Amino acid sequence: MKVGIVGLGLMGGSLAKALKKYSIASKIFGFVKNKEEEKEILELGLVDELLSFEELKSRVDILILAIPVKAIISYMQDLRDIDKINENLTIIDLGSTKEEIILKIPKNIRKNFVAAHPMAGTENFGPSAAIDNLYEGNTVVLCNLEDNSKIHKDKALKLFQQIGMRIVQMDAKSHDIHASYISHLPHAISFSLANTVMNHENPKEIIALAVGGFKDMSRIAKSSANMWSDVFFQNKKNLLKALDEFEKNLKNLKELVKNDKEDELKELMKKANSLHNIL
Amino acid sequence: MKVGIVGLGLMGGSLAKALKKYSIASKIFGFVKNKEEEKEILELGLVDELLSFEELKSRVDILILAIPVKAIISYMQDLRDIDKINENLTIIDLGSTKEEIILKIPKNIRKNFVAAHPMAGTENFGPSAAIDNLYEGNTVVLCNLEDNSKIHKDKALKLFQQIGMRIVQMDAKSHDIHASYISHLPHAISFSLANTVMNHENPKEIIALAVGGFKDMSRIAKSSANMWSDVFFQNKKNLLKALDEFEKNLKNLKELVKNDKEDELKELMKKANSLHNIL
The missing domain is CATH 1.10.3660.10 (6-phosphogluconate dehydrogenase C-terminal like domain)
Known part of the structure; x- marks a missing residue:
């Protein structure tokens, strides 16, 4: 399984480390908007390769949006054309708030888009903040899963279970x-x-x-x-x-x-x- | 050197443990008002012997008051007759506030009475909360030391240094x-x-x-x-x-x-x- 991660700070970088630790992905690709972070990410060995966003979304089975909520809402617009690429692409966002994100998911990717909030963090940020045990033993909240198709829901559940998280389901409002x-x-x-x-x-x-x-x-x-x-x-x-x-x-x-x-x-x-x- | 500790909860019990760890006292005596705590204190081996308050103050070189501020103010009245007992007795209180304590120290023991506040603690309390490294590496504030005679000041400074504390001097108001x-x-x-x-x-x-x-x-x-x-x-x-x-x-x-x-x-x-x- 190939995983792509958009944003490689505390959340995305730590996820990349957990995927490696548990040998969950055959390849981990990354994309960051801030070019200055690229060198650091490669030196830290967080991903196998950094790609453009366009390339990333066409080459992975799971796409993780590990960026702030505003950015998630902006990037999801670039995924509208997903049915031209790969209907099996599972998209998971890790945003800290969920109601607005869910309201703004484009209709044609609603079934693919799993809204998740891992209840884990530290006060540090940026690629150097990534640690390999951020998620282990913590809770991830998955919201409004009834709007996802089974294949995407199952892929997301499996991923979070494999990195050692306890899963709680809840509506976005709650x-x-x-x-x-x-x-x-x-x-x-x-x-x-x-x-x-x-x-x-x-x-x-x-x-x-x-x-x-x-x-x-x-x-x-x-x-x-x-x-x-x-x-x-x-x-x-x-x-x-x-x-x-x-x-x-x-x-x-x-x-x-x-x-x-x-x-x-x-x-x-x-x-x-x-x-x-x-x- | 014999040390007596009044109150063997988090602060007093942890001090007893530190005194043992660093072999600072030849004997550690204790007194607690609450009879129900006595068995626990002896089982935990916090002190060599529990005595009455009367006996305690006559048998030690340093008397520590590790009790709440109100109780410190009440017990200091029972130490008024100190010059009949032992003018070399150093009294140290570990109360969390210092201004009122210092105002209320009886005149005849003012030189003996060192007002200290170790900036250390946990959320736990009672004898079972005592740990042997509570004080190490932390700061103790000693207030208004100019009102102590040299012998008592030096004994207090040495004691806190021996258990690994950094000493800060300050007036009680500050x-x-x-x-x-x-x-x-x-x-x-x-x-x-x-x-x-x-x-x-x-x-x-x-x-x-x-x-x-x-x-x-x-x-x-x-x-x-x-x-x-x-x-x-x-x-x-x-x-x-x-x-x-x-x-x-x-x-x-x-x-x-x-x-x-x-x-x-x-x-x-x-x-x-x-x-x-x-x-």
């Missing part, structure tokens, strides 16, 4: 709501926590005392501004709702501290503790 | 401000993030998608409600200020998302990224 709480809200908080310190008059003095809690909570504030601004706007409605709810919870805690409500503050903390009974 | 940003604010945020999910109608469905970012950011929401409500009230003024600043930063991010200000949102994220140049 995915985007859940992702806003589990991924987008934490990023918004982490960026804001980092800026609270950076806007202080002496960030270095504060940072000198940094411990595990702060380091953990500011880690994802290192994430790519280009990628995350795209995600925030794609999932704007859900993110704003999650932010409102978080603000309410934080304000509630603040009022309890302000008004010396010790028992109620302890109750609030114990409720928060209980998250870890289900996590 | 410590409490810095700690509010680096430790107390992150805890307030983590509790609130956990509750945002727990207050949702389907927390389990959301949690099913939990990834590294969310897990890291909710880890310290598991921290002890008793200890942290105490810390929040002790450092109320500084925490409320840090919370206000964080809320402003978060609101700013929210407005940029709401109003589609892409360039400004990217700038905000890039500023957050820059934290990691100094962390």
Whole structure:
């Protein structure tokens, strides 16, 4: 099986590594828009060969779009002519939000196009961020699979199973709501926590005392501004709702501290503790 | 050298383990108020012997108060008669806030009493949370050392150096401000993030998608409600200020998302990224 990957950063590059690790593809081809990344990708040995997008789509059995959501929507337009090429081509996107992507898939490739979101990542980005165990043991959400034909659905399921992922099926709308709480809200908080310190008059003095809690909570504030601004706007409605709810919870805690409500503050903390009974 | 430790949870128990690991004490004695913990402490072998508080303070060279701030302030009153016992007794507290502690140290033990805050911890608590490498490589803040006599200052410095800690000296006021940003604010945020999910109608469905970012950011929401409500009230003024600043930063991010200000949102994220140049 030949696999083509568009975008070879954290997600695409790590997928290429996993495909190699488990000997899943006979050939891995890649395409990146940014010419400056090509040398690095080849030096890292992420793919067997870099091709043009035109060539790539005609030479593979599975085409992975491992690029930001906006770019996915733009590239899917170039796949409209798929029935002239290869109706067996399975297309899988790894975008962080799913509702808009699914709305915009051209009709003639709807059966081929599997919408996936692997719930995996690090704060690093670009080809050098690729690691060979990013996906193993993590969950991938596959959305609206009822709109795919069996051959394409099965190919996608098999691929994610082979790289060690747990599969969860969900409609795109629910995915985007859940992702806003589990991924987008934490990023918004982490960026804001980092800026609270950076806007202080002496960030270095504060940072000198940094411990595990702060380091953990500011880690994802290192994430790519280009990628995350795209995600925030794609999932704007859900993110704003999650932010409102978080603000309410934080304000509630603040009022309890302000008004010396010790028992109620302890109750609030114990409720928060209980998250870890289900996590 | 004989060391006595009051409180054998995460901080005190881990200190006992470090003292053993580096053969720093000839004997380690302990005292805990909660009788139910005694069996566990002896089974874990954290101390050589558990004594009454009266006996403990008369038999050791260094007395460590590894208990919440409120309890530290209460126990220090029982050490007023120290000059009848042993003027060479060094007392070190490990409380999370320092300003109020220092204000309340009885005059006749001021020279003996070293105010310390090891910037180390995990979300776990109680004797079973003790680990032997909690302190190694981390920073301890020692406050207002100019009020200690040389012998006590030197004993405290040596002890923390021997267990592998980096020493930072600071006045108590600055410590409490810095700690509010680096430790107390992150805890307030983590509790609130956990509750945002727990207050949702389907927390389990959301949690099913939990990834590294969310897990890291909710880890310290598991921290002890008793200890942290105490810390929040002790450092109320500084925490409320840090919370206000964080809320402003978060609101700013929210407005940029709401109003589609892409360039400004990217700038905000890039500023957050820059934290990691100094962390």
